[in-house]
Amino acid sequence: MVRKTLSARSPIKMMEKNISGGFGPGNLGVFASRKGVGKTACLVQIALDRLFEEKPVIHVSYASRVDYIISWYKEIFKNLATQQNLQSAMEVHDRIIRNRVIMNFRQEGMKTEQVTKSLEALLGPGNFRAKTIIVDGFNFYLPWAEDLALFKKFASEHQVEFWFSCSLKGEDPLFNEQGIPFILQDYLSSIDVIITLEHDNSHVKLNLVKDHDRISNKKLRLQLDPQTLLLAKI
Amino acid sequence: MNRAMERRRNIGISAHIDSGKTTLTERILYYCKKIHRIHEVKGKEGGGATMDYMELERERGITITSATTNVTWNDYSINIIDTPGHVDFTIEVERSLRVLDGAILVLCSVGGVQSQTLTVDKQLKRYRIPCLAFINKLDRIGANPFKVKDQINEKLGRRAALLQIPIGLEDKFQGVVDLVKMKALYFDGPNGEIVREEEIPAELEDKAWQSREELLDTVSLFSDELTAAVLEDRVTEELLLKAIRKGTISREFTPIFLGSAYRNKGVQPLLDSVVNFLPDPSEVENIALNLDQNEKKILLKANSNAPCVSYAFKLEDGPYGQLTYLRIYQGSIKKGDELFNTRSKQKFKVGRVVRMHADHMEDIEGAGTGDIIALFGVDCASGDTICSPGLNYAMTSIYVPEPVISLAIEPADKTSTDRLARALARFIKEDPTFRMYIDPESKQTIIQGMGELHLDVYIERMKREYRVEVTTGRPQVAYRETITTRADFDYTHKKQTGGAGQFGRVMGYIEPFEGTYEFINKVKGGHIPREFISSCDKGFQASLRKGQLIASPVIGLRVVLTDGQFHPVDSSDIAFQLAAQGAFKQTYKKARPQILEPIMKVVVESPSEFSGNVFGSLIQRRGIIVSSIEDGIYSRIEAEVPLSEMFGYSTVLRSMTQGKAEFTMEFLKYGKVPANVAEQLREEQRKKLEAEEKK
Numbered sequence: 001m002v003r004k005t006l007s008a009r010s011p012i013k014m015m016e017k018n019i020s021g022g023f024g025p026g027n028l029g030v031f032a033s034r035k036g037v038g039k040t041a042c043l044v045q046i047a048l049d050r051l052f053e054e055k056p057v058i059h060v061s062y063a064s065r066v067d068y069i070i071s072w073y074k075e076i077f078k079n080l081a082t083q084q085n086l087q088s089a090m091e092v093h094d095r096i097i098r099n100r101v102i103m104n105f106r107q108e109g110m111k112t113e114q115v116t117k118s119l120e121a122l123l124g125p126g127n128f129r130a131k132t133i134i135v136d137g138f139n140f141y142l143p144w145a146e147d148l149a150l151f152k153k154f155a156s157e158h159q160v161e162f163w164f165s166c167s168l169k170g171e172d173p174l175f176n177e178q179g180i181p182f183i184l185q186d187y188l189s190s191i192d193v194i195i196t197l198e199h200d201n202s203h204v205k206l207n208l209v210k211d212h213d214r215i216s217n218k219k220l221r222l223q224l225d226p227q228t229l230l231l232a233k234i
Numbered sequence: 235m236n237r238a239m240e241r242r243r244n245i246g247i248s249a250h251i252d253s254g255k256t257t258l259t260e261r262i263l264y265y266c267k268k269i270h271r272i273h274e275v276k277g278k279e280g281g282g283a284t285m286d287y288m289e290l291e292r293e294r295g296i297t298i299t300s301a302t303t304n305v306t307w308n309d310y311s312i313n314i315i316d317t318p319g320h321v322d323f324t325i326e327v328e329r330s331l332r333v334l335d336g337a338i339l340v341l342c343s344v345g346g347v348q349s350q351t352l353t354v355d356k357q358l359k360r361y362r363i364p365c366l367a368f369i370n371k372l373d374r375i376g377a378n379p380f381k382v383k384d385q386i387n388e389k390l391g392r393r394a395a396l397l398q399i400p401i402g403l404e405d406k407f408q409g410v411v412d413l414v415k416m417k418a419l420y421f422d423g424p425n426g427e428i429v430r431e432e433e434i435p436a437e438l439e440d441k442a443w444q445s446r447e448e449l450l451d452t453v454s455l456f457s458d459e460l461t462a463a464v465l466e467d468r469v470t471e472e473l474l475l476k477a478i479r480k481g482t483i484s485r486e487f488t489p490i491f492l493g494s495a496y497r498n499k500g501v502q503p504l505l506d507s508v509v510n511f512l513p514d515p516s517e518v519e520n521i522a523l524n525l526d527q528n529e530k531k532i533l534l535k536a537n538s539n540a541p542c543v544s545y546a547f548k549l550e551d552g553p554y555g556q557l558t559y560l561r562i563y564q565g566s567i568k569k570g571d572e573l574f575n576t577r578s579k580q581k582f583k584v585g586r587v588v589r590m591h592a593d594h595m596e597d598i599e600g601a602g603t604g605d606i607i608a609l610f611g612v613d614c615a616s617g618d619t620i621c622s623p624g625l626n627y628a629m630t631s632i633y634v635p636e637p638v639i640s641l642a643i644e645p646a647d648k649t650s651t652d653r654l655a656r657a658l659a660r661f662i663k664e665d666p667t668f669r670m671y672i673d674p675e676s677k678q679t680i681i682q683g684m685g686e687l688h689l690d691v692y693i694e695r696m697k698r699e700y701r702v703e704v705t706t707g708r709p710q711v712a713y714r715e716t717i718t719t720r721a722d723f724d725y726t727h728k729k730q731t732g733g734a735g736q737f738g739r740v741m742g743y744i745e746p747f748e749g750t751y752e753f754i755n756k757v758k759g760g761h762i763p764r765e766f767i768s769s770c771d772k773g774f775q776a777s778l779r780k781g782q783l784i785a786s787p788v789i790g791l792r793v794v795l796t797d798g799q800f801h802p803v804d805s806s807d808i809a810f811q812l813a814a815q816g817a818f819k820q821t822y823k824k825a826r827p828q829i830l831e832p833i834m835k836v837v838v839e840s841p842s843e844f845s846g847n848v849f850g851s852l853i854q855r856r857g858i859i860v861s862s863i864e865d866g867i868y869s870r871i872e873a874e875v876p877l878s879e880m881f882g883y884s885t886v887l888r889s890m891t892q893g894k895a896e897f898t899m900e901f902l903k904y905g906k907v908p909a910n911v912a913e914q915l916r917e918e919q920r921k922k923l924e925a926e927e928k929k
Contacts, residue, residue: 102862104863118862120846
C-alpha cells in the first residue's frame with residue numbers, strides 16, 4: 001500500500017506522461033549533461049520507481065564500484081522516505097532492493113556483445129525478469145559507442161527499456177541549435193528520448209530535447225534539488 | 235638480545251584458495267636452504283609440498299591446518315606460518331594473525347582480488363598487520379599485474395604501488411625490474427637460485443621510469459625527507475627504502491612484488507622485502523590485560539629480560555603428547571623455567587622446548603621476546619596466556635565467529651564410541667569454531683562448524699586419525715526466533731503447597747531489539763527487591779533458549795521490567811525466575827514472533843560463459859543476486875542465499891561449470907523465513923513433539 005502510494009506520487013510518472021510517444025519496453029532513453037549535475041540521481045530514481053512497483057531492475061555500471069552504487073540507492077531512498085514520511089523505511093528499502101541486480105563492467109576492452117550476453121544470461125537462464133535496465137557511465141566518446149545500436153536491438157528483442165547517462169565533455173558549445181548534444185547526433189536513430197539537465201539558479205532543470213521522432217526542446221515541469229538529489233514537480 | 239630481535243620477523247602468508255601460497259612457501263624453504271628439494275603441491279612425485287604435512291591436505295590439494303617453520307635469510311630469523319585460504323578454516327587464519335607481526339598477501343595475476351582475498355584483507359586490518367602483496371603466477375595466460383594492482387587499490391581500499399614491473403608475461407615471463415635499484419633481475423640456475431642483475435631492457439625503460447615515478451609519488455606521502463629529495467632530484471636507494479618501510483609498518487602503504495613461485499622467479503626479492511619492510515617484534519605494540527587490576531591494559535615490553543608473557547595459539551596432539559605453540563610477547567622461556575597459566579591458574583615446569591618446521595622439530599634451550607616456539611606436555615587450551623609466576627595477564631581473546639551449521643553424527647560401529655569421544659575432545663580443544671554437544675532430547679551427538687567443508691574435513695580426520703567411521707544426519711541449520719512487535723506482560727507466579735510458598739509478580743513489556751538481548755530494569759519504589767531483579771533477568775534469559783514456534787533460541791529481544799509485587803516470606807530467587815518465565819510464555823505469541831534463518835553471503839567466481847547457469851542456480855535457491863562484476867573473462871557474482879538451500883551446492887556448481895567455478899560462503903545475517911518454509915518448520919516441530927509424547 002505504502003509502496004503503491006510512493007509510486008503514484010513519483011515525478012518519474014509525470015516525466016513519462018510528458019513524453020508524447022510514451023516510454024517503455026523497446027525504448028532507449030538518455031540523460032545528458034556535464035559531470036556532477038544529477039544524471040545518476042535521475043537514473044536511480046527511475047530504478048526506485050520501478051522497484052516500488054515490485055518490478056525488477058538491472059543496474060549496469062561502467063564507472064563505479066558496486067558499493068558506491070549501493071550507497072546511491074540508500075541515499076536517495078533515505079531522502080525520499082524522509083520527504084514522504086515513510087514508516088519502517090529501512091524495512092521497505094531492504095524489501096525492494098531484492099529486485100535489483102547490479103552488473104559492473106570495465107568498459108575498456110569490454111565489448112558490448114559481452115555485456116548483452118551477460119544481460120541475456122541474467123534475464124534468460126537466470127530467470128530475472130527485469131524490464132528496466134539502467135546503464136550508468138557508458139562512455140559515448142569512445143569509438144564503440146556505435147554499439148548503442150546493439151543495445152537498441154536488445155531492447156526490442158527482449159522487450160526491455162534502457163535508460164543511459166551521458167557525461168558531456170569539452171568546451172562549450174556542447175549542444176546544437178536544437179539542444180541535442182553534439183556527441184549524440186550520430187546515434188539519434190538508436191535513441192528514442194533525450195533529456196538534458198542544466199543548472200538554473202539553485203536547481204537543475206530537465207529539458208526533453210528528443211521525443212521519439214520529434215526534436216522538441218521542451219522544458220519539463222521537473223527539477224532536481226541538488227541538496228536532496230530528488231526530482232520534484234515545478 | 236635487542237640485535238636478535240631486530241633480526242627477527244614473524245610473518246604469515248595469506249590468500250585466496252590456490253593463489254600459490256604453499257608453492258611460494260616451498261620455494262622460500264628451498265632458497266633458505268631449509269629443504270634440498272622442491273616438491274609440488276598435489277604431489278606429482280608422490281610427495282607433497284613440505285608445508286602441507288597432513289595427509290588429507292596432500293590428498294585434497296588444500297592447506298587445512300596452519301604449520302609453522304623457521305628460516306634464515308641473510309642472517310635474519312623468519313618464522314613463517316602458512317595458513318589456509320578457504321573461509322571454512324578462518325579460525326586458523328585468525329589465530330596466526332594474532333601472533334604475527336607482518337604478512338604476505340598472495341594474489342593470482344589472473345584472478346586478482348577474489349572473495350577470500352577480501353576476507354583475509356579484512357582480517358589483516360582487524361589485527362592491524364602490515365603487509366606486502368605478492369602477485370603470483372605471472373607465467374599464466376591472462377596474467378595482468380597492473381590490473382591486480384588497481385584492484386588492490388580499489389577493492390581493498392589500500393594505498394599500494396608496484397615496486398617491480400614484469401619483464402615479459404605469460405610464457406614470456408623472464409624476470410622483474412626492481413624500481414628501487416632500477417635494475418633488471420633474472421633468476422638463473424635449475425631452480426632459479428641465482429639472481430642476476432642487469433641493465434633494464436631498452437623497451438621497458440619508459441615504463442620503468444613511469445612506474446618509479448608513481449611509486450615515488452605514493453611513498454613520498456610518508457616522508458618529508460623523500461619529498462624534498464624528489465623535488466631536488468636526489469633520491470637515494472637508502473632514503474627510498476626507509477620511506478617504504480615507514481609507510482608499510484604504519485599500514486598506510488602496501489608494496490607490491492611480482493613473480494611466479496612455480497617458475498622459481500621473484501621469491502628472493504620478496505624475502506629481501508620481508509627483511510626490509512616488515513616490522514621486527516620490537517616495532518609492534520602488544521597489549522595485555524591485567525586480571526588483578528580489572529583488566530587494565532598493559533603495554534608489554536619487547537625485552538627478553540622482563541617477566542614472561544606468552545600466548546598459546548595452537549595445540550596439536552602428536553605421538554609424544556600435546557604440543558603447544560606459543561608466541562613470546564615479553565621476556566623469554568627456557569627449559570626448566572616455572573610458568574603460570576592465567577586461565578587455569580596452574581603452574582607448570584617447562585620441559586622440552588622446540589622450534590617447529592612443519593612436522594619436524596628442533597630442540598632448543600630457550601627463546602626470547604618475539605619468537606614462536608612449541609612446548610611439550612603443557613595442559614592448556616588454545617587462547618590461554620602463559621606468564622611468569624607473579625603475573626596475572628590475559629592477552630585479548632581472538633575473535634571467534636559463531637558456527638552456522640550442525641550435523642548429527644553416530645559411530646557406525648558401537649565399539650568406536652571411545653575413539654570418537656577422544657577425536658572430538660581433541661578437535662574442540664584445537665579449534666574454537668568446531669563445537670560439539672549432546673542433544674538433550676534426541677541424545678544425538680551434534681557437531682557444529684563454519685561450513686560443510688569444515689565438518690567434512692573433521693569427519694575425514696576422525697576416520698584417518700582415530701579409525702572412526704561415522705554416519706551423519708542431514709545438516710541442520712541454526713534457526714532462530716524473534717519478535718516483531720511490542721507486547722506487555724503482567725504475570726503472577728503463586729504456589730502454596732502447605733509449606734513455604736512461592737510468590738512473584740512481574741510487569742513490563744518485551745519489544746524488538748537490534749542486538750541479541752537486553753534487560754532493562756525500571757522498577758521503582760522497591761516493588762521488586764533489588765536482589766530479585768537479576769532473578770527476573772535470569773528467568774527471561776532461560777526462556778530465550780527455546781522459542782515457542784520451533785523451539786529455537788530467541789534473539790533480538792528487549793525486556794523492560796516496569797513494576798511488580800513481592801511477598802515478604804514467599805518471594806525468592808526461584809519464584810521470580812519462574813514468574814519471568816511465565817510472563818514470557820504468556821506474552822511471546824502476542825509479540826508476533828517469526829522464524830529466522832541464517833542468510834549467507836555467497837560469492838561465486840565463474841567464467842562468464844557459465845554466468846547464466848550460476849544466476850539461475852542461485853535464484854532457484856531463494857537467493858538474491860546482489861551484484862555481478864564482469865571483466866570479460868570471469869564473473870564475480872555476489873548473492874544472499876539461505877544456508878538451508880546451499881547444501882550440496884559445490885557439487886551442483888562443479889557440474890554446471892565443468893569444474894571451472896568456485897564459491898565461498900560466509901554468514902551474513904539472520905533473515906525472516908518465507909511463510910511456506912515457516913509452516914513446514916512448524917509442522918516438523920509438531921510431529922517431533924507428537925513423537926516424543928507417544929514415547
